[in-house]
Amino acid sequence: MTEENTPNEKELWKRIPETQGVDRAQTFVALSHIAFDRGDHKASLALCESAREIYETLATTNTDDLLHVYQGITGSLKHLDREGEAAEFALHAVAVLKEDHPAEAVSMLRQAGRHYFSAGQYERSLTCHQSALTELDPDISEINIGVDYYNIGYAHYMLDHFADAVPNLIKARELFKQGKAPERVFYCDEYLAAAYIELENGVDALLHAQRAVDYAVTMQNEVLDCWARYRLGSAKFMIGDSEDAEKELRKSRRMNTQACHVDWELAVNVEKELATVLKAKGEEDEANEILRRIKVIEQTMDDA
Numbered sequence: 001m002t003e004e005n006t007p008n009e010k011e012l013w014k015r016i017p018e019t020q021g022v023d024r025a026q027t028f029v030a031l032s033h034i035a036f037d038r039g040d041h042k043a044s045l046a047l048c049e050s051a052r053e054i055y056e057t058l059a060t061t062n063t064d065d066l067l068h069v070y071q072g073i074t075g076s077l078k079h080l081d082r083e084g085e086a087a088e089f090a091l092h093a094v095a096v097l098k099e100d101h102p103a104e105a106v107s108m109l110r111q112a113g114r115h116y117f118s119a120g121q122y123e124r125s126l127t128c129h130q131s132a133l134t135e136l137d138p139d140i141s142e143i144n145i146g147v148d149y150y151n152i153g154y155a156h157y158m159l160d161h162f163a164d165a166v167p168n169l170i171k172a173r174e175l176f177k178q179g180k181a182p183e184r185v186f187y188c189d190e191y192l193a194a195a196y197i198e199l200e201n202g203v204d205a206l207l208h209a210q211r212a213v214d215y216a217v218t219m220q221n222e223v224l225d226c227w228a229r230y231r232l233g234s235a236k237f238m239i240g241d242s243e244d245a246e247k248e249l250r251k252s253r254r255m256n257t258q259a260c261h262v263d264w265e266l267a268v269n270v271e272k273e274l275a276t277v278l279k280a281k282g283e284e285d286e287a288n289e290i291l292r293r294i295k296v297i298e299q300t301m302d303d304a
Helices: 009-018 021-037 041-057 063-079 083-097 102-118 122-134 142-158 162-178 182-198 202-219 222-238 242-258 264-280 284-303
Strands: none
Touching: 009 021, 021 041, 021 063, 041 063, 063 083, 063 102, 083 102, 083 122, 102 122, 102 142, 122 142, 142 162, 142 182, 162 182, 182 202, 182 222, 202 222, 222 242, 222 264, 242 264, 264 284
C-alpha cells in the first residue's frame, strides 16, 4: 500500500463500527501506531489492549500479530514509566504463548526481565533471565546466550551477590568474544572489575579494569573511559599503588566534568575514592576538603 493510499486517522476510526475479528483488531493496531508516533502513549496502550482482547478470543490468530500487540503494550507502558506493569504484562504474554509458540514466549520472558530490571526489581529480573537461559533455542547465537549470562551477572551485581556475578559475567565475556562483540566484552570487563573490587580481589580487578580502559581509549569513548578509569584507580589502590590510583581517579574526574552531560553518580564515587587514596597518603587536608565539597552533590542527589 502506497503512502497516498494509507488510511488517515479519521478513516480508521470510521472503520471500527463496520469491522469485526481480525480486521477490527488490525484497525486498532493501525490507530495505536499513529498515537504512539505522536507521543500519546496512553492512547496507544488502550488501542493495543483493545486489539489484544480480540486476538486472544479468536480461535486462530497469527503469532506475529499477537506478539506485535504484546510488544506494543509493553512499549507503551515503558514510555509511561510503568516498567513494573510492563514486566507483569510480558509474563502474561509468556503464559499465552508458551504452549504453542515457545520461542516467542522466551523472547517475552527476556523482555519481562529487562522491564523488571528497569523497575529496580532485581530479584524478579534475575528469575526471568535464569528461566530464559534454561529454555534456550538450539539455533540461538552466542551473542544472545551471552546477553542472558550478562543480564544474570548484572542482576546479581545489583543485588550485591558479587561472587555469583563473577562466573556469569565471565561466561558472557567468553560468548561475546566468540561472537566478536568488543563493546559487549567491555561491559563485562567493567563489571567484572567492579565485582572483584567488592570482593577485595585487586589482582583480577586490575586485569579487567585495564582491559576496559584499553577498549575505551581505542574507541575514543570518554563516557566509557570515565567509568573504566574509576575502576582502574580503585583496583590500583587495592594492590597498594596509591600514586597511579590517584592519577587514574583524577583523569576520570577531569573527563567526567568536561563531558557534555556530567554523570553525577560517577562524580560522587570518584571524589570519595580519591579522598580515600589521599588519606592513605597522609594528605588529610585535601581529602577532607573533597569530602566536605562533595556533600553538596550528595545531598542534592538524595533529595531528587
